[in-house]
Amino acid sequence: xxxxxxxxxxxxxxxxxxxxxxxxxxxxxxxxxxxxxxxxxxxxxxxxxxxxxxxxxxxxxxxxxxxxxxxxxxxxxxxxxxxxxxxxxxxxxxxxxxxxxxxxxxxxxxxxxxxxxxxxxxxxxxxxxxxxxxxxxxxxxxxxxxxxxxxxxxxxxxxxxxxxxxxxxxxxxxxxxxxxxxxxxxxxxxxxxxxxxxxxxxxxxxxxxxxxxxxxxxxxxxxxxxxxxxxxxxxxxxxxxxxxxxxxxxxxxxxxxxxxxxxxxxxxxxxxxxxxxxxxxxxxxxxxxxxxxxxxxxxxxxxxxxxxxxxxxxxxxxxxxxxxxxxxxxxxxxxxxxxxxx
Amino acid sequence: xxxxxxxxxxxxxxxxxxxxxxxxxxxxxxxxxxxxxxxxxxxxxxxxxxxxxxxxxxxxxxxxxxxxxxxxxxxxxxxxxxxxxxxxxxxxxxxxxxxxxxxxxxxxxxxxxxxxxxxxxxxxxxxxxxxxxxxxxxxxxxxxxxxxxxxxxxxxxxxxxxxxxxxxxxxxxxxxxxxxxxxxxxxxxxxxxxxxxxxxxxxxxxxxxxxxxxxxxxxxxxxxxxxxxxxxxxxxxxxxxxxxxxxxxxxxxxxxxxxxxxxxxxxxxxxxxxxxxxxxxxxxxxxxxxxxxxxxxxxxxxxxxxxxxxxxxxxxxxxxxxxxxxxxxxxxxxxxxxxxxxxxxxxxxxxxxxxxxxxxxxxxxxxxxxxxxx
Amino acid sequence: xxxxxxxxxxxxxxxxxxxxxxxxxxxxxxxxxxxxxxxxxxxxxxxxxxxxxxxxxxxxxxxxxxxxxxxxxxxxxxxxxxxxxxxxxxxxxxxxxxxxxxxxxxxxxxxxxxxxxxxxxxxxxxxxxxxxxxxxxxxxxxxxxxxxx
Numbered sequence: 001x002x003x004x005x006x007x008x009x010x011x012x013x014x015x016x017x018x019x020x021x022x023x024x025x026x027x028x029x030x031x032x033x034x035x036x037x038x039x040x041x042x043x044x045x046x047x048x049x050x051x052x053x054x055x056x057x058x059x060x061x062x063x064x065x066x067x068x069x070x071x072x073x074x075x076x077x078x079x080x081x082x083x084x085x086x087x088x089x090x091x092x093x094x095x096x097x098x099x100x101x102x103x104x105x106x107x108x109x110x111x112x113x114x115x116x117x118x119x120x121x122x123x124x125x126x127x128x129x130x131x132x133x134x135x136x137x138x139x140x141x142x143x144x145x146x147x148x149x150x151x152x153x154x155x156x157x158x159x160x161x162x163x164x165x166x167x168x169x170x171x172x173x174x175x176x177x178x179x180x181x182x183x184x185x186x187x188x189x190x191x192x193x194x195x196x197x198x199x200x201x202x203x204x205x206x207x208x209x210x211x212x213x214x215x216x217x218x219x220x221x222x223x224x225x226x227x228x229x230x231x232x233x234x235x236x237x238x239x240x241x242x243x244x245x246x247x248x249x250x251x252x253x254x255x256x257x258x259x260x261x262x263x264x265x266x267x268x269x270x271x272x273x274x275x276x277x278x279x280x281x282x283x284x285x286x287x288x289x290x291x292x293x294x295x296x297x298x299x300x301x302x303x304x305x306x307x308x309x310x311x312x313x314x315x316x317x318x319x320x321x322x323x324x325x326x327x328x329x330x331x332x333x334x335x336x337x338x339x340x341x342x
Numbered sequence: 343x344x345x346x347x348x349x350x351x352x353x354x355x356x357x358x359x360x361x362x363x364x365x366x367x368x369x370x371x372x373x374x375x376x377x378x379x380x381x382x383x384x385x386x387x388x389x390x391x392x393x394x395x396x397x398x399x400x401x402x403x404x405x406x407x408x409x410x411x412x413x414x415x416x417x418x419x420x421x422x423x424x425x426x427x428x429x430x431x432x433x434x435x436x437x438x439x440x441x442x443x444x445x446x447x448x449x450x451x452x453x454x455x456x457x458x459x460x461x462x463x464x465x466x467x468x469x470x471x472x473x474x475x476x477x478x479x480x481x482x483x484x485x486x487x488x489x490x491x492x493x494x495x496x497x498x499x500x501x502x503x504x505x506x507x508x509x510x511x512x513x514x515x516x517x518x519x520x521x522x523x524x525x526x527x528x529x530x531x532x533x534x535x536x537x538x539x540x541x542x543x544x545x546x547x548x549x550x551x552x553x554x555x556x557x558x559x560x561x562x563x564x565x566x567x568x569x570x571x572x573x574x575x576x577x578x579x580x581x582x583x584x585x586x587x588x589x590x591x592x593x594x595x596x597x598x599x600x601x602x603x604x605x606x607x608x609x610x611x612x613x614x615x616x617x618x619x620x621x622x623x624x625x626x627x628x629x630x631x632x633x634x635x636x637x638x639x640x641x642x643x644x645x646x647x648x649x650x651x652x653x654x655x656x657x658x659x660x661x662x663x664x665x666x667x668x669x670x671x672x673x674x675x676x677x678x679x680x681x682x683x684x685x686x687x688x689x690x691x692x693x694x695x696x697x698x699x700x701x702x703x704x705x706x707x708x709x710x711x712x713x714x715x716x
Numbered sequence: 717x718x719x720x721x722x723x724x725x726x727x728x729x730x731x732x733x734x735x736x737x738x739x740x741x742x743x744x745x746x747x748x749x750x751x752x753x754x755x756x757x758x759x760x761x762x763x764x765x766x767x768x769x770x771x772x773x774x775x776x777x778x779x780x781x782x783x784x785x786x787x788x789x790x791x792x793x794x795x796x797x798x799x800x801x802x803x804x805x806x807x808x809x810x811x812x813x814x815x816x817x818x819x820x821x822x823x824x825x826x827x828x829x830x831x832x833x834x835x836x837x838x839x840x841x842x843x844x845x846x847x848x849x850x851x852x853x854x855x856x857x858x859x860x861x862x863x864x865x
Contacts, residue, residue: 030843033475035482035497039836058397059806059813084836085809090397090488095496107482350735350791352766355744357736357784378783379738385818398813404742404839448745467752474749485742485839693741 037091037107039084047103048186049078053093062086063093080104123179125167127154131176138167138177175252181241191235191242192249198228199250203257203316203330210259210314210330219330225320243323250320256298257314257330262288264310271302271311300333345369345678349378353456353682356692362672362681369681372672374664380696387654392418392492392624395651399642400486402656403694405448408441409635410656411490417642418492420629422622429616430494431571435609436507437481437489439602443514444473445636446554446595446602449689453592454525456686457534457679462524469517472510479506494619504610511603522596535589539671539684542586549666552659553638555688558594559586565634575612578605591687624649635659637689658694722861726772726798727854728761733771733795737788738821739778742839743805747775750842760850768794772857773849779807779814779821780828792829798860800832801825802849805839812838832856 032038049065057063062083068076080093080103091106127138127147132154139147139154146157147167156167171177181188202223203210209219225246236242267289272280279295280302282288291302303313313333320326343364349357359375383402387395392414399414400407412434419426426434451466474484480503481487489495525531541551546559556563557580564580566572581597583590628645638659645653667688675681736744750757751764765771768791780788792801803825806812811823825831833852835845 030847032841033479033482035480036478037482037488056393058394060816061810083810085806085834086812087836088397088486088806088813088838089483090486091482092393092397092488349787350733350766350768354766355734355736355748356741357738379736379778379781380783380820381738381779381781381814382818382820383814386814386816388818401740401742401813404740405745407740407742448748452748464751464753467749468754471749471752471754484841485745486740691741692736693739 035107037089039087039089040082040091040094040104040106042080042082043101043103043105044077044079046099046101047077047079048099052096052098053080053104056092056096058090058092059086059088062088123181124158125156125165126178126180127156128176128178129153131173133173133176135172137170137172141166141170181245187235188245191232191245194228194231194235195246195249196253196255199223199253199316199318199326199328200255200257203255203314203328204259207259210257210312211261213312213314213330213332215332217332219328221328221330222325223328224325225323247320247323250318250326253318255316255318256300257316258291258296258298258300258303258311259314260289260306260311264308265289266308266310268307270307271305274301274305276301303333347682355452356690358690358692360668360682360685362678364678367677369672369675369678372668372681372685374668376692376696378696379693384654384656384697387651389650389652391649392651395654396490396492397486397488399656400488403658403660403691404485405691406441406445406635406637406640406694407486408437408489409633409640411487412438413631413633413635413640413642414644415490415492416633417629417631417644418624418646419622420631421627421644421646422492422625424493424620424622426494427617427620428614429498430618430620432575432609432613433495433499433618434490435571435576436499436606437477437487437495439605439609440473440477440480440507442602442636443599444470444477445689446599447473449636449687450592450595452689453588453683453686456683457531459531462521462531465517465521465524469514469521472513476507476510479503491619492624493622494617496619498618507606508610511606515600515603518596518599522593525596526593532589534680534683535592536585536587538588538675538680539591539667539687540585540587541666541670543584545670546586546666549669550662551638551666552662553635553689554581554594554598555591555663555666556638557581558583558590560584563639565632565639569633576605576608588684588687591689595689637663637691637694656697658691658697660689660691660694661697663688664690664695719862723858726857726861730760730762730772730849730853730857731770732762732764732773732775732849733766733768734764734775734777735768735788735791737776737778737784737808737825738781739805739807743777743807746839746842746845747777747804750846755842755846757846760846762849762853768792769796771795772799773853774799774801776801776803776808776825776831777805779811779819779823780825781822782820785822785828788825788828798857798863800853800856800860801829802852803831803834804845806836807838809834809836832860 051065054063054065063080065078066081067078070076094102094104094106097104134154147154148157165179168177168179213219232242232246233239236245267287269282269289271289272282276299277295277297279292281290283290300313303311314330315333316328316330318326318328345362345364347360347362348354349359357378361373361375362369363371383398387398396411396414399410402410447466447470451463451470454462454466477487478484480499481489541559543560546556546561551559551561552563560582562580562582567580578601581594581601583594624646626647630641630643632639632641640659641657643655644651667685671684671688672681675684734744734747749755757764768774774792774795803809807814807823808825808831811821814821815823833848833856835848837844
């Protein structure tokens, strides 16, 4: 009875009508606080394609790096794509993203200091399948059983690898087991390019020696590393890493040099149509044959074509042992004779 | 007659099968059947760096997810001999206690729901929302916070965060007095709580009951007492009761909330300046650490090999509590409804409990994974 | 005409059953938080029963563990038509962090039963769940009711 009276009273008050009509949730329930970590926001234009986000992500399939198709304007851009169905919104990808400004943003940006790095080791251990002789010494030596044979190839499981370096010590083939630096790949490329350009310019500057070189003769130089060392440290500040990258690059480097004496040239122009890239042209005003160095492939076709043996072709090899001087050996090519023999 | 309940049932929130043996109305025996949510987290963690594993440890249990990450981080810190900055330790205390408040409120609200007391259920849940707000404000997420890292916490906090938290705590405190009185002094509720599901101190020790469930039976055990941050910088009282029935368990959880609130206030008042994270040089080794999660003692045993986890074993409080609930609490309960309510007071968390331990004939316990067992 | 009336009725009264098929509890807790006065699920005519026999919507959480491989289909069959299943959280969608080497999960749940809607997040906020159920649920139930004819 009492409840009935209450209902009648409430009905008569008509207050229910207002509350009934205004019944909706207060806005506070959908408000997200400042720090709320939503699905990461991707700023495509800053991405450098380093893959730090995919490596760090604790959830499989959450982040994928995709690359757009190349268009006429330029290369397609690389950027991460987040799958909401797998993303756990931890914001770890935003934490490790190295670009400035950030490619990935997730809530409030976290502490980002270089010492809190996700990858515990600077190096990644890889087997070069081309050089590997499958002796499996590394497999036996590995303390954590990180190396296994899959489809006839030795593969290092990166999650198990603890970067102890014992596999490199036991490997009988020089270079079959590699410890590559996984960070700053672009910087490494820049460093190698700097090194190669410097060596090539150095050899080209010895024009006199090259032209007077006998057929079976050798030219030997000791190129001091100190000249590019400061510039190299600007690209990669860590001395140890920089030296190792330069050593590895230089020891395997082979530079081919094409050179000819403009005065001896008979201007027959036979080399011009044979050049696959069209980098050789005839300058009518100055009456000389010009080679654009930047487009040249060093394929030696012009050297083989030249009927007067004016164009010369050299192969330079390098070694860097002591960390100070790059020992350079330049040798003239014997390609022409080989062709004549046949 | 055996009454099976679950795995999906109106009375249960989580998948577990509860088999009740009845004699007339009375329930005389209960048995629990696990295995519905075993996911193999420990196995996934093996061979991963801590940066990935800490997010997995968070997902052992979604209700007390915070304490798992803290224990995980502290274990790795113990292996690597790292001292966490004091400011980070205080921030950990704040989050830990907020997590405890929301977990206790949720546990109690589930109990009220299972007793069909909608008013208290709604009130307690509403109080819990303020604790959840504080957690979200501070850490950026409501449930899986991603707040701990080895060597500290991820983000710093300042007045902008502390002030709303204090405000929310005040709201909880105001509501709390009335809600607790409603429960403690309500005659109808007391009839259904007092003297039901009694577990004596001896049985609690025998059943390895931990946390509020053990403390309601008289066990004096709180792993916050031995913890370095709590011991050096905080004052708090360990709540203990002796009755060991549903009433005592619910009230123990209620009474721990003001203690947690006062701990948060102390932390915010005395928080020192400084860094919140320190770089860690990871070492190989083995360590074991125990911490007080909302439901009791959580233990992490980790063996690392450099930066990678070689072996990990997790002991969660729920398995002991649920087991002692089935063995000792539901032994002589008037009705099936009371048996379900008794089960709810043990604050079950099935996702926690799904760790596999097998005892062989020699009585030596070995941890195995489900796929090796079947 | 009858269909129209049925649609209206179905849209304003949705009975929900939460099926935890092997998750961490986080999503279940957020579903329980929806019952609190702040979100007040029942003002939208949604009632959480946890009983598959009278459910219109099955809220799936969790990554389908070994025990649930057969039982999930059985639970789904027990619910009366028209019914829909909504995947809450990442686990039933993709398996989340558990879908790795060493984990015992059989995600996604759509391999076992048809899933009408997905709510990503780990776990999703309560208002995200609410918005998703209200956006998808009533229409999906109405559509499924017509399909049965």
